[in-house]
Amino acid sequence: MSDIVPKPRWSRVWPEKAVPVKGLRARTGKTLAGERKIVAGALAKLGIRTGGNARLLIGSRKDAPELAHAWRKGKTRLPGGKLGEEGYVLVSDSDGIRIVVDGVRGAFYGIQTLVQLVTGGAVPKALVADVPVNEFRGMHISTGGAKSYAKITRLIEEVLPVYKVNTLVLGIGYLYRFKSHPELKSAQPFTSSQVKRIVKLCRERCIRVIPELNCLGHQSWRTERIGALLRAYPEFNETPGKQNITYCYSWCPSDPRVYRVVFDLIDELIDVFKTDAFHVGMDEVFELGECPRCRGKGAAELFAKAVNDMYRHVVGRRRKQMLMWGDRLIDGSRTPYNRMNGARNGTHPALRMIPRDILICDWHYHTHRSYPSVQRFRKAGFDFVTCSYQKPRAVGTFMRYAAEHGGRRWIGHLDTNWGEGKRGLECLLDGKVGVSGPADAFRRGLDLAWRGAI
């Protein structure tokens, strides 16, 4: 059983072969009528076609007596006897293979498990009853623009389906060829046709894709690499010309001209990604309250204003879910976190000044005995996801803590990835499973997101 990753909720696999894959034909039930392309695409991995004398049936328990029979075998193994949108029951024996689902996502995940079950050209006798523990199972990629395109498409095609990932957050920033603001120039921006292809690949794999633009902070890398917004509009800089900045330049949250540009960019990204959510970043903001417009205002008030301004546009006008990083909303001095992932610059009271339907991405990359942000977000009534990076032990420790202390506010996990090379995106594409280091951490996060951390 160790071969199926993520580990299913309940499974038993017998040594005997049940159904040879060669010549295997599939039939889908009425439930999947509108989604046959997605199912056919997933089956193509095994060279299985639909139609003809089908020994593989996929559909709901109401679609065929064989499926109803298979459902009765698996039902009691599922918590509450419920499949939900993403669960499936897979039965394989000498009568054939049946995958019982309530919708296309369950069908897609059942087929991923089927792919992993195949050994020696056949599907063994098996009973798998599986539903995910978490509704949010994501991978975050900080992209390098068009130069990341080939790696991202490979990741979507080869890695994310295996782990039953349902969300991909793409850090785009200014690395898109914006039609509304061609004055914002970046090296190798994504084109709209590249984005459309990414969106199509994700849709075919039941993956929700969410673009991200770093708002407020991270408008440069230290003082040297200035981002496209402040290059085109240096007057938007909160601390223009200041050399001894703490980390990165910020834009001024009190300057209405900033929003006239940034909202256009967000609109373009929302439209080209056809998304139902947007990630506004807002992590690691240090340069705050220094310009003549902002001076004299408190850090929390300024930060909350920036969040609320983004919210009014993303949620109010565009009706999309808003995601943001959580570090500025945490009182770092009362936590084991450092000043990057736990604010010590007075922004944290902003948590009480912003809408509670923002999804918080609570990122902590090191192993700690406790993660007090978990209780903080839960008590304040915010849904949140845990976010991890390269340390395998830290991933499990943080997720277990969230599972124990986050209650129903902990809705899942987001693996984050901050580089392209062998310790970043590339290590996920090398095909090795169980290698130590970053790849192990990424795979562990995705695995636990499905099967739960306890």
Ligand SMILES: [Zn+2]
């Ligand atoms: Zn300002």
